[in-house]
Amino acid sequence: MAKQYETVIGLEVHVELATKTKIFCGCSTAFGGAPNTHTCPVCTGMPGSLPVLNRQVVEYAVGVGLATNCRITQYCKFDRKNYFYPDNPQNYQISQLYLPVCRDGYVEIRTEEGPKKIGIHEIHMEEDAGKLIHDEWEDCSLVDYNRSGVPLIEIVSEPDMRSADEVIAYLEKLRMLIQYLGASDCKLQEGSMRADVNLSVREVGAAEFGTRTEMKNLNSFRAISRAIEGERERQIELLASGEKVVQETRRWDDGKECSYPMRSKEDAQDYRYFPDPDLVPVYISDEWLESIRAKQPEFREAKMARYREEYDIPEYDIEIITGSKHLADLFEATVAVCGQPKKVSNWLMVETLRLLKEREMDPEDIRFSPEHLAALIGLTEQKVINSTVAKEVFEVLFDEDIDPVRYVEEKGLKTVNDEGALRRTVEEVIAANPQSVEDYRNGKEKAIGFLVGQTMKAMKGKADPASVNRLLKELL
Numbered sequence: 001m002a003k004q005y006e007t008v009i010g011l012e013v014h015v016e017l018a019t020k021t022k023i024f025c026g027c028s029t030a031f032g033g034a035p036n037t038h039t040c041p042v043c044t045g046m047p048g049s050l051p052v053l054n055r056q057v058v059e060y061a062v063g064v065g066l067a068t069n070c071r072i073t074q075y076c077k078f079d080r081k082n083y084f085y086p087d088n089p090q091n092y093q094i095s096q097l098y099l100p101v102c103r104d105g106y107v108e109i110r111t112e113e114g115p116k117k118i119g120i121h122e123i124h125m126e127e128d129a130g131k132l133i134h135d136e137w138e139d140c141s142l143v144d145y146n147r148s149g150v151p152l153i154e155i156v157s158e159p160d161m162r163s164a165d166e167v168i169a170y171l172e173k174l175r176m177l178i179q180y181l182g183a184s185d186c187k188l189q190e191g192s193m194r195a196d197v198n199l200s201v202r203e204v205g206a207a208e209f210g211t212r213t214e215m216k217n218l219n220s221f222r223a224i225s226r227a228i229e230g231e232r233e234r235q236i237e238l239l240a241s242g243e244k245v246v247q248e249t250r251r252w253d254d255g256k257e258c259s260y261p262m263r264s265k266e267d268a269q270d271y272r273y274f275p276d277p278d279l280v281p282v283y284i285s286d287e288w289l290e291s292i293r294a295k296q297p298e299f300r301e302a303k304m305a306r307y308r309e310e311y312d313i314p315e316y317d318i319e320i321i322t323g324s325k326h327l328a329d330l331f332e333a334t335v336a337v338c339g340q341p342k343k344v345s346n347w348l349m350v351e352t353l354r355l356l357k358e359r360e361m362d363p364e365d366i367r368f369s370p371e372h373l374a375a376l377i378g379l380t381e382q383k384v385i386n387s388t389v390a391k392e393v394f395e396v397l398f399d400e401d402i403d404p405v406r407y408v409e410e411k412g413l414k415t416v417n418d419e420g421a422l423r424r425t426v427e428e429v430i431a432a433n434p435q436s437v438e439d440y441r442n443g444k445e446k447a448i449g450f451l452v453g454q455t456m457k458a459m460k461g462k463a464d465p466a467s468v469n470r471l472l473k474e475l476l
Contacts (some may be wrong), residue, residue: 004204004358007232008160008212009167009197013174014152015184016128017060023127024051024279026095031190035133035144038411043127043149045089053078054141057151058101058282060132060183061125062292064153065102067122067177067299072289076101077281078125081271086143087130095154097273100124101282107177109169116192118170119158128152147191153183159198159209159223164228168221171195180297181327185364190221192411195224200245201235210235211245215252227252231259303328311341317349329351333370343377351391355398368401376404388456389413 022029025042041049048199065072076099080092105120130148145459155174161167174184175193186193195218200210215231218224230252235245250259298306300322305316327348334344356363376397380390385408393404393413408414433454 005201005232005236005239006206007162007228008159008200009161009163009228009350010207011155011157011161011167011170011198011213012196012214013155013157013171014128014194014422015064015155015178015197017057017151017184018152018182018184019054019056019060019151021054022149023054023057023125024149026150029150031192033146033168035142038144038146039148043089044145045091045148051094051276053279053282054151057125058284059292059295060151060181061123061153062284062289063296064155064178064183065105065123066124066296067181068102068105068107068155068174070102070120070123073099073101073103074284074286074289075099075281076284078276078279079273080276081126081273083271085129086141087132087145087148089130089145089148093127093129094279095275096124096127098275101284107170107173109122109166109173111166111169116160118160118166121158123153124456125223126152126154127165157199164225165226167197168225171221171224176300176323178223179364180299182297182325187362188221191219194219197224197228197231199228199235200229201232201239210239211247213245213247214249216249216262217251217253218298220254223252223254226254226257227259230257273449280413288423297325311335311345313341313345317345320343320353321348326366326427327363330366330370334373335372337374338377340377340381343381345374346393347373347377351394352398355395366398368397372397372401372404379408383436384408384414 016029019029021027022043024036025040027040027043028038030038042051062072076096078094079097081095081097082092084285086090091249100122102123103121105123106117107120108115108117110116128147128150128297130143130145132141132143161170171193178184178193184192188194190445197215197218198212199215200212202208202210213231213235215227219226231250238245245260249262251262252259290397303322307313307322308315311318313321321329321331331341331344331348335341338344354368355361356366376390376394379385379393387391389408393407396402396407397404433450
């Protein structure tokens with residue numbers, strides 16, 4: 001009988017924090033600047049320069065620790081991790097080995113078998129390295145230090161995950177918590193959330209873990225999922241044919257859907273850690289800890305429960321809207337202005353999501369104001385404009401955040417409520433379409449739809465479809 005194997009997975013997740021400046025200097029953390037423009041003597045490792053810790057980094061790290069049920073290390077310090085690599089200007093990275101800021105936490109994920117707790121071994125603060133750009137044409141490597149010194153937290157899980165689905169559920173839960181906190185935008189494609197996957201396989205029932213490999217270069221949930229499946233199969237094939245798995249770091253190539261070894265990895269890799277002599281220890285007082293706790297937001301589960309109580313909207317809408325903190329904030333702020341939760345929910349669920357998909361945008365990229373969406377809802381409710389015009393105005397609102405009231409006025413889009421003008425147009429349409437009139441009188445209900453369309457066209461879309469329908473039926 002063929003042996004049955006179980007996958008054991010742990011993750012190291014790096015998250016770039018949303019501070020305006022770097023962890024130990026005043027340089028900008030903005031993404032996408034020209035190479036080496038967000039740099040200074042500190043983040044390029046110049047001799048004699050001294051780091052100063054950014055207080056906001058500690059607040060974000062502790063906030064994430066509290067959200068993931070961790071114990072907070074109130075007396076913690078920074079260590080130097082020594083290694084030589086061109087993107088690492090000091091030849092060491094400032095990190096936390098001995099006293100990480102958070103320990104022993106967990107997050108709860110939903111699985112097919114029900115809820116499951118994934119343990120968090122620790123969360124520590126550290127600085128990011130620079131970025132190497134390999135120039136194939138010139139056959140050289142260039143280095144950009146803009147990212148060097150950008151604040152990171154590294155969230156190290158316990159090896160508690162058993163499948164790609166559990167890994168994705170865990171990452172989505174972490175991303176949700178961190179986005180709700182405002183600690184990071186967690187955009188995998190921009191590298192502000194990166195996951196390294198430690199994976200091993202063992203026979204079902206075995207107590208010992210197998211030999212693990214670490215996979216890097218995973219910048220989307222799809223890539224992570226495929227890398228896990230690919231590596232699991234590779235290790236099982238090796239074991240099934242009597243070979244051994246080698247402990248190593250592997251790089252996933254998503255285009256070729258395979259991984260290849262980068263370097264062998266020993267546990268006792270000698271980074272010669274020692275406490276950083278340039279940085280004083282961090283003391284998080286009870287008062288400071290309580291002030292961070294008091295600033296924690298209402299997280300998704302609590303928000304969903306409140307929405308069920310307060311707003312008469314479907315469960316599916318609640319799921320989608322609370323899936324993004326930005327969308328939830330927009331929903332609540334718009335409802336506060338117009339008091340119509342169902343209408344607001346409809347605009348977000350249908351038109352907003354459609355345009356986000358078409359424009360390949362995230363909910364976080366929405367730029368229109370709650371006041372303007374509420375004004376548009378007001379215009380449709382008061383029948384100042386009809387639903388077709390409202391959708392056209394919304395597209396402009398989505399792209400340019402215009403004031404819909406002024407826009408409708410300037411463009412002359414108001415619904416024509418002049419009964420006489422409407423009646424004359426309907427009479428002309430009836431006269432011009434004898435065949436459709438006959439079809440309707442012979443019991444073909446659909447024919448009236450064509451006549452409504454012709455009337456709307458003649459009125460340049462500025463009639464109320466219900467009034468058109470009523471008048472047509474009356475005149476026919």
